[in-house]
Amino acid sequence: MRAPRRDQLRNRQRLVTAAREAFTEQGPDIALDEIARRAGVGTTTLYRHFPEKEGLIEAVLDDLAAAVKDNADRAMEGADPVSAFRAVFTQSCDMSERETATFAQLAGAGERADHHAQRLITSVVGPATDRLRTAGRLRAGITAEDIASFVRMTLTADSDDARAKAIHVMLDGLVTPEPAAVP
Amino acid sequence: MRAPRRDQLRNRQRLVTAAREAFTEQGPDIALDEIARRAGVGTTTLYRHFPEKEGLIEAVLDDLAAAVKDNADRAMEGADPVSAFRAVFTQSCDMSERETATFAQLAGAGERADHHAQRLITSVVGPATDRLRTAGRLRAGITAEDIASFVRMTLTADSDDARAKAIHVMLDGLVTPEPAAVP
DNA sequence: CGTAAAACGGTAGTGGCATCACCGTTTTGA
DNA sequence: TCAAAACGGTGATGCCACTACCGTTTTACG
Numbered sequence: 001m002r003a004p005r006r007d008q009l010r011n012r013q014r015l016v017t018a019a020r021e022a023f024t025e026q027g028p029d030i031a032l033d034e035i036a037r038r039a040g041v042g043t044t045t046l047y048r049h050f051p052e053k054e055g056l057i058e059a060v061l062d063d064l065a066a067a068v069k070d071n072a073d074r075a076m077e078g079a080d081p082v083s084a085f086r087a088v089f090t091q092s093c094d095m096s097e098r099e100t101a102t103f104a105q106l107a108g109a110g111e112r113a114d115h116h117a118q119r120l121i122t123s124v125v126g127p128a129t130d131r132l133r134t135a136g137r138l139r140a141g142i143t144a145e146d147i148a149s150f151v152r153m154t155l156t157a158d159s160d161d162a163r164a165k166a167i168h169v170m171l172d173g174l175v176t177p178e179p180a181a182v183p
Numbered sequence: 184m185r186a187p188r189r190d191q192l193r194n195r196q197r198l199v200t201a202a203r204e205a206f207t208e209q210g211p212d213i214a215l216d217e218i219a220r221r222a223g224v225g226t227t228t229l230y231r232h233f234p235e236k237e238g239l240i241e242a243v244l245d246d247l248a249a250a251v252k253d254n255a256d257r258a259m260e261g262a263d264p265v266s267a268f269r270a271v272f273t274q275s276c277d278m279s280e281r282e283t284a285t286f287a288q289l290a291g292a293g294e295r296a297d298h299h300a301q302r303l304i305t306s307v308v309g310p311a312t313d314r315l316r317t318a319g320r321l322r323a324g325i326t327a328e329d330i331a332s333f334v335r336m337t338l339t340a341d342s343d344d345a346r347a348k349a350i351h352v353m354l355d356g357l358v359t360p361e362p363a364a365v366p
Numbered sequence: 367c368g369t370a371a372a373a374c375g376g377t378a379g380t381g382g383c384a385t386c387a388c389c390g391t392t393t394t395g396a
Numbered sequence: 397t398c399a400a401a402a403c404g405g406t407g408a409t410g411c412c413a414c415t416a417c418c419g420t421t422t423t424a425c426g
Contacts, residue, residue, distance in 0.1 A: 005394055008402065031383060042404035047385070108291050108339075118341055142348065149345035150352075153336035156291075158301055162332035165325065169333075169356035170349075188423055191373065214412060225375035230414070 012049050014039040020060045024102045028057065028109040057106050058116045064103050065120040068095055072124050081128075081135035082175055088128035089147070089174075092121060093154040093167050100163075104155035122148040132175065139174050147174075195232050197222040203243045207285045211240065211292040240289050241299045247286050248303040251278055255307045264311075264318035265358055271311040272330070272357075275304060276337040276350050283346075287338035305331040315358070322357050330357070 018039035036046040050056040075087040107117035126144040157163035201222035205213045219229040233239040258270040290300035309327040340346035
């Protein structure tokens, strides 16, 4: 089997980067021709890489999620389970302003994209959630998928203010108080 | 000034009803031609009533919200502020299965529709929220708009299960415990 | 009733956009 | 070096929102 060609990899990366910028500026309804032009490739090449628009959206979601995942993993190191969970949850809901809006828009741009976003978020918050549960501080009956769903909900808040309040309310209800110490 | 013609009113109602059914079955991307056919009117008539698709979506949102508003107002009568709020909040998040999904899809079908849905929900939960605050049982710093935003968030949950859990968590964080009685 | 204003409905057309089909040209791994 | 793979331009198809006409029907009202 031949190794993948360099121009192929390069063009794919260019497309994803251009698409990410384009989606951020204009939303998911921007024309694919425009994205190809921004990437400096022909429209044919775009369709060779992403036969359907939703595939490109998924790739951009991957790109956006990678940064969040990095931050989340860093926040896990050397922190107690409660602090780690709070940090991961907050960061997942509230990346940089623009990224949050872009991620939310793309996640709502179709069923496939929606599920893909859900999976990505689950992979980000899963470890912190499991650790919180192991420490006995996670509210009973809550799964990592639930947490991911909550995160995605907050992304659709219509203002940063409302989102911040929602994060606060949810964290309060998710992390249970420390069990009383035996005297 | 002449009174509005009956056929006009009738056709408008038919369009909204047909659109509501069509959106419920096929989602907001269904073609307007198809909706006109279902309503038994010409496409020209559809565009005369709703020059833009988003206007039709807003009308359907109104239609859906009216039923919820009725339930909410009924739940307010003769109930204490806390019960009333819990009932209104829960019912707003969780109408009948189909309606919830339809409302959420339409609310996400454009910026105008989004803001319209927000206003509608605010008008539904506003009274119950104000009453809860007056009773001193609403968490400090939370406005009716925040509550409406929370409701809209829960509509985007990806499963009934996750939505139910979110409602529970949020209610716990929103209604403060009764202040201790003076001995 | 009679009538004119208003609403209707069919048909054709415009323009944007996703997606496909060719096909000659360029790049690249081996 | 050279064949496989990727590129890119151009034109076509089909769907859909939205517009323009224009002759026909319905309706409010005198």
